Structure formats: structure tokens, C-alpha cells
Amino acid sequence: MILAEKFDEFFSERIPSDTARGQEIQERIIALMEKYEFSERDVFSTRLALEEGIINAIKHGNRMDLDKTVLIEWGITKEVVKVVIEDQGEGFRLEDVPDPTADENLERPCGRGIMLMRAFMDVIEYNSKGNVLTIEKRRGDE
Amino acid sequence: MATGRRIDVEEVGDVTIATFVDRKILDENNIQQIGSQLFALVEEDGRKRIILDFSNVEYLSSAALGKLITMDKKVKGAGGKLRLCAIRPDIYEVFAITKLNKLFDIKDTQEDALQGF
Numbered sequence: 001m002i003l004a005e006k007f008d009e010f011f012s013e014r015i016p017s018d019t020a021r022g023q024e025i026q027e028r029i030i031a032l033m034e035k036y037e038f039s040e041r042d043v044f045s046t047r048l049a050l051e052e053g054i055i056n057a058i059k060h061g062n063r064m065d066l067d068k069t070v071l072i073e074w075g076i077t078k079e080v081v082k083v084v085i086e087d088q089g090e091g092f093r094l095e096d097v098p099d100p101t102a103d104e105n106l107e108r109p110c111g112r113g114i115m116l117m118r119a120f121m122d123v124i125e126y127n128s129k130g131n132v133l134t135i136e137k138r139r140g141d142e
Numbered sequence: 143m144a145t146g147r148r149i150d151v152e153e154v155g156d157v158t159i160a161t162f163v164d165r166k167i168l169d170e171n172n173i174q175q176i177g178s179q180l181f182a183l184v185e186e187d188g189r190k191r192i193i194l195d196f197s198n199v200e201y202l203s204s205a206a207l208g209k210l211i212t213m214d215k216k217v218k219g220a221g222g223k224l225r226l227c228a229i230r231p232d233i234y235e236v237f238a239i240t241k242l243n244k245l246f247d248i249k250d251t252q253e254d255a256l257q258g259f
Contacts, residue, residue, distance in 0.1 A: 019169070019170045019171075020169075023168075023169060041232075044200075044201070044232050047168075047201060048201065048203065048236070051168050051201075051203045052203060052204055055170070055203070055205065100240060100241075101240060101241040106241060106242070106244065106245050107211055107214075107215065107245065108211070109207075109208030109209070109211045109212050110204075110208055111204075112204035112207055112208075112240045113203075113204040115239065115240060116204055116236060116239060116240065119235075119239045
């Protein structure tokens with residue numbers, strides 16, 4: 001278990017490197033946010049970040065290796081939803097990810113996931129190795 | 143995984159309007175199918191003026207943006223033009239944050255996109 005705080009509800013699942021399984025977890029987290037009546041805006045932001053975070057773990061972290069797994073833990077309170085995604089890849093350094101908004105990179109089809117998570121979530125952090133992502137959404141005003 | 147049509151294609155004069163059918167363009171398989179169906183408009187049908195209508199789309203991931211960028215390159219490479227329209231504000235924000243609103247020609251409505259195209 002990675003998440004140590006107190007939540008009203010907490011879940012932990014280990015899935016194979018299969019994007020369909022990732023989608024299932026995404027739907028469970030979204031349904032939980034809806035149960036806790038987070039706004040549509042908060043749900044939109046979190047769905048987007050989950051999609052990017054889980055896909056990154058499966059594709060770039062585990063390189064779609066079906067022998068490798070992704071651990072996803074999530075906890076929720078009335079105020080916050082927090083998700084940790086751990087892959088079994090070699091990790092990466094954030095500073096090695098090219099800026100997708102630089103003119104020379106604008107036409108490259110990859111590299112926008114982290115930027116979107118950062119824009120839409122309140123917290124996005126990687127561990128120093130780069131294989132554990134933590135994202136957090138606090139309840140918005142809407 | 144169903145391999146149905148992911149875009150509805152309509153012709154207005156010499157302009158092709160491709161409307162996304164899905165509410166969510168997230169799933170990897172969906173995105174692959176959407177990519178192939180979009181690219182076929184240029185590569186197989188030889189269409190030159192294409193409008194992509196986003197009115198049904200509520201969610202879009204960065205992988206989908208990647209397909210749109212490739213589509214834009216293919217259309218331009220074939221000497222054609224691509225316009226995007228009817229993008230709801232949440233989704234437009236995704237384009238603005240990634241500065242892709244500078245790369246794509248984006249119009250508010252389908253009528254605006256058809257205007258002077």
C-alpha cells in the first residue's frame with residue numbers, strides 16, 4: 001500500500017498491462033466521484049488525468065508487457081480524491097520530456113499527457129525514479 | 143471490440159464534414175479506428191477539404207490529439223485543408239493548454255467552418 005492517509009473509502013487494484021482493464025478502473029473512480037457529488041468539472045479533469053496516467057503507465061512504463069502489472073490505489077473524502085499509479089517500468093526523468101508546446105514540437109503527435117494532467121489536477125507528482133505517479137483533485141467551487 | 147463506424151461522413155459541395163460519433167475519444171482501440179477512418183478520407187477517397195465536427199465529443203485524450211495532428215499533416219501534405227468545429231469549452235481548453243489551437247484552424251460552428259472554405 002502506497003497511500004497512507006485516512007480516506008472515507010479506499011481501494012487498491014493490481015491490473016495487467018491492458019488498457020481495457022485500465023478503463024474499468026477509471027470508470028470505478030469516476031463512479032465514486034459521482035457518488036460523492038464532485039462537480040462535472042472535477043470529474044472531467046480527473047477522467048482526463050486518469051486516462052493519461054494509466055495509459056502512460058501501461059504504454060511507456062510497462063511497454064505493454066503483459067507480464068508486468070500496474071498498481072492503482074485510490075482514496076476519497078468529501079474534499080478530495082487522490083490516486084496513485086505505479087508501473088513496473090524503468091521510470092523516466094520529467095526534465096527529459098520535451099515541451100510539447102515548443103514550436104518545433106507542436107506537430108509531434110506525442111508528449112501532451114503530463115502537461116494535461118498538470119493543467120487539470122491540483123497535484124501531480126512523480127517519485128524520483130519516475131514509475132509512481134500521484135494525482136489529486138480537490139473539490140472545486142462549482 | 144466492435145469495429146463500427148466512428149465518424150459520420152457528409153458532403154456539402156466539395157467539402158467533407160466528418161462528425162465524431164463517440165462521446166468519449168479515450169479508448170486506445172477507438173482512437174486507432176478513428177485514426178484509420180480519418181486517414182482513409184485523405185488517402186483512399188482523396189478528399190481535400192475536410193471539416194471535423196466535435197459536437198458529440200465530451201472527452202478527448204492526448205492520444206486522440208496525436209491522431210488529429212497526424213491527420214492535419216496528411217491533409218496538408220495532400221494539398222488540402224482541415225478545419226475543426228463545434229468543440230465544447232472543456233475540450234477547447236485541452237487544445238489551448240497544449241497550444242494546438244495555434245496549429246489547427248478551429249471554428250465555433252459547422253456553419254462558420256463552411257464559410258469561405
